[in-house]
Amino acid sequence: MKRVYLDNAATTQVREEVIEKMQEALRDTYGNPSSTHGFGRSAKTAIEQARKTIAKILNAQPSEIIFTSGGTEADNMILRSAVKDLGVQRIITSRIEHHAVLHTAEALTEEYGIELQCIPLDGEGNPDIEELEAALKQDDKKKLVSLMHVNNEIGNILDIDKVGQLCREHGALFHSDTVQSIGHFHWDVQKAPVDFLAAAAHKFHGPKGIGFAYIRKNSGIQPLILGGSQERGYRAGTEAFHNIVGLEAAMVAAYESLEEERAYVAELKHYFIEGLKKALPEVHFNGLSGTADRGTYTLVNVCLPFDEQKALMLLFHLDLKGIACSKGSACQSGSNQGSHVLNEILTEEHLKRPSIRFSFSKYNTKEDLDHVIATLKEFAEE
Known part of the structure; x- marks a missing residue:
């Protein structure tokens, strides 16, 4: 059949060159990246090289790339810290976002008493930009706008430059779930007016269980997972080294071709x-x-x-x-x-x-x- x-x-489907890179990592580079001996240093060096590679593709700084288990964790980390640590009082989003955003925002309204505002859609299924602008002008409360770049179900593409420009004009933070976008569209975070992005390797022929958050420098975001000092203190837990190098290989291949x-x-x-x-x-x-x-x-x-x-x-x-x-x-x-x-x-x-x-x-x-x-x-x- x-x-x-x-x-x-x-x-x-995972690319063959990604599988080969991951197999090599599993076989040869098995030290704990937090260990100070040679085995650990080899793993740590490769992780930092992967971070630099990804940052270069996005025109970001390596310190702005935080490895996570995928897009869902990255979304949770950003939204939760924005409320808990950055003082966000209202999250502005739409009802066609991924549940990683919607369910997190709903939980935050119950846990912290913040406001959740879902802007209406236009006739084509896009978040209405005029309604967004009106929501941003509404009052002086600190706001976070969370709108995905490419919708995972209907494929609509957000005018991310326009949304980001409005957020900056009105002093709002801007987060975009770019899980369906990174690996398929070019990105330059120095030009794109976004504060936070989320990505997942398995959407562009990489392994499952690995992704990253882009967190603009000096944003004040705090960790979601506590424990060790891995990922510059942003995310505790021994790094999934083989997945990180798989993510790097998949991202390099995606943008080269x-x-x-x-x-x-x-x-x-x-x-x-x-x-x-x-x-x-x-x-x-x-x-x-x-x-x-x-x-x-x-x-x-x-x-x-x-x-x-x-x-x-x-x-x-x-x-x-x-x-x-x-x-x-x-x-x-x-x-x-x-x-x-x-x-x-x-x-x-x-x-x-x-x-x-x-x-x-x-x-x-x-x-x-x-x-x-x-x-x-x-x-x-x-």
């Missing part, structure tokens, strides 16, 4: 959209995922013209045909509540139909997409 993996927004791979994946997305339109003329593309320039090139989210009874069997049918995709973000694919993002942006009519996220990578082919399109057409005709 042909197997097709189109769930790259959930996680990606970014333009070539972006063009290839963007062509796959265009091919898939046109094929779906021909096979299923009533297909609807959610958010801006069906666009070439205003949605990310890495995914489409499609509302399919199937009734509720057929919808119940759709993912099961695709899985039987060897096709991996997602009905929403992987973080809630086991939930019966449906996608909180789609609930915010779709009409009642479209919510009755099945919506599927297909996300692409360099390892996909047009033959893969032909198989998916044919399977969907066959399912529609049954």
Whole structure:
């Protein structure tokens, strides 16, 4: 049976060169990075080299890169410290953010009594910039804006320069979950008006369980995990050395081949959209995922013209045909509540139909997409 993996927004296949780098680290560099002997110093040197490499790619300072277990921890660390240590009294966000942000912000309202303000969306599923500006002007309370750069479900791309500019004009801190962005888009944190970013290696062909927070110098952010003095005191715990060098290798490879791979994946997305339109003329593309320039090139989210009874069997049918995709973000694919993002942006009519996220990578082919399109057409005709 042909197997097709189109769930790259959930996680990606690890590059061979990353696996080789990690195997070498596991085999040869097994000292504790906090130890002062040669074995430990070798590991510590490699960690600091990885930090410098990542900082150079982002045009950051090495001290601004803090390794974490992934994007969720980075988001938690930043939001919690902003409230607890930086005096933030209101978090401004949207209802289509990742739950790592939304659930953390909601918990902070209960624990610290801060205000949580979710700005409305425009007609295309983007946070309304005019409403954001009004929220920033509302009063003199210290504010943190948290809006993701690339939405993990519908692929909309935030005007991060405009949002950051507004935050600076009104003295607000700006955090962006860039888990779907770093590794797929160029970044220059000296030009981008952001204070905090979050990233995860497994979204760009690196290992799971490793990511980083970008924390602008002298921000005052404090650690979430206490214990030892690792990560310059920002994050206690013996470093996952093999994962850190895997993250470094994946990020280097992603940016060395970014333009070539972006063009290839963007062509796959265009091919898939046109094929779906021909096979299923009533297909609807959610958010801006069906666009070439205003949605990310890495995914489409499609509302399919199937009734509720057929919808119940759709993912099961695709899985039987060897096709991996997602009905929403992987973080809630086991939930019966449906996608909180789609609930915010779709009409009642479209919510009755099945919506599927297909996300692409360099390892996909047009033959893969032909198989998916044919399977969907066959399912529609049954």
